[in-house]
Amino acid sequence: MTEVFGVIGHPIKHSLSPVMHNAAFRHLNYDGIYLAFEVRSGELESALNGARALGIRGLNITIPHKERAAEILTPDRAVEEIGACNTADLSEWRCYNTDVHGVLMALREAGIDINGIRVLVVGAGGAGKACIYALRDAGEVFVTNRTAERGREVARRFGVEFIEMEGLATQSFDLIVNATPIGMKGFPDTLPVPEEVVRRCSAVFDMVYNPPETRLVKVGRKYGCRIASGVDMLIYQGAKAFEIFTGLKAPVDVMKRAVVSELEKLA
Template sequence: MKKLFGVIGAPIAHSMSPVMHNSAFAALNVDGYYHPFHIQPDDLADAVKGMKAIGVEGFNVTIPHKTAIIPLLDKIDPLAEAIGAVNTVVREEDQWVGYNTDGLGYVRALREEYPGVLDDQHVLVIGAGGAARAIFYTLASEGISRITLANRTPEKAKAMIEACPYEVEGAVWSLEEAEEKLAEYDVIIQTTSIGMAPKVEEMPIALDHLKAMAFMSDIIYNPLETKLLQEAKKQGAYTQNGLKMFVYQGALAFEKWTGIFPDVQQMENVVLQQLGGKRC
């Protein structure tokens, strides 16, 4: 009998995770199957109990359950606890243990593509939601401390910095202030949903003051190249979309479940094929 894995969320039909993970199981001859479970918020507690009862070995967690699931788990990893969100659950000695591979996946992808030494660079993170928190705290946990947050409501960004358990030299700007100070930053990380399909013509900030040869990263991967990345590329910036973050967070979850780190290139190719696109 195949070992059962999955992802829980609402909605969930759009998820690329099943095809990505099932292709990895097949490529590695792992006897596993990954299934999407549509779970409404009111059913979350019953679902977590039920998944243990039917022998699920591990699962991913997506919107809207990443925070709500925490009190339903037996243990939580310190980084996931600091972030306040779980995206990966592993069965360890019949206990559910929660992790967050979103931030780790992002930083792994960033380090792979950034054309230089990342640790001393001045980083601007746009947004203060769950993805921003995961990325900000993971960067800080790895010693990247010069991180500024820009958000439509600066108070939310300030609270996020104040709650960070890792040492940071973080400032907080409004989006308008960030636009004016953009030339100060080597790496800009866009973490909001602005620019995602179908509103593909939107941008979170103007790029008039973008530094030459800056690195512009957008965690969106549908479309594969947002208007923000298109405009940044026109100004000579290096650009990165969110596809590798998605692949790496999945690969890190796969490793926690199986002990095997999969072929991320193969996983990326599968997702690209599903999206009907090509690398930017």
């Protein structure tokens, strides 16, 4: 019997997770299918219970559900500390955060040394929390957020410093990470921070992968910044989720080729 997996979020039609996972299933001759499910705010708990009742094995979880899902499902230790998840094993009603792995691997692929660097994480949602968790012991981490109260709360949670958006102009960072949907298809095509802040940094990591060349990435390239790819973030967090779902080693190269090919078609 074909095993069913998927991704839930809103909006979700932009997701390339089905392309990536279904390519892996085909490559390994695994009898599985991966689908995208539109789930709006307020419908998450019903969706998770319904998916389990239907026998869906596992789900990836994206905007805007990463934090609420961590409250509904049984979290592993990392999820307890982060307060957000992106992967659910519904057969065990457990959730995990593979975004942490995705962050570290994307930075490694870009040749960015994270030891001792000053990092600005833009965004205090689930993706931002995973990034802060991944980097806080490696360097000096700062967080900024459009809603200051939420940003301060997350900064306190992780023991890092909050900087208001208005105060960024006087600051310098080695790495800027966009952990917001700004720049994603369907969201504002703007910079998440003032251009002057990007000009003074040496590396940029935009978690947005569709399109791969966001305005932040373009401006970063203009100033000679090293660029960490949102595509690599997607691939490596997805590969880790695939392994949780199936117990098999993920064919990372196959998954990446499938995503890059699809992005070229969408360009």
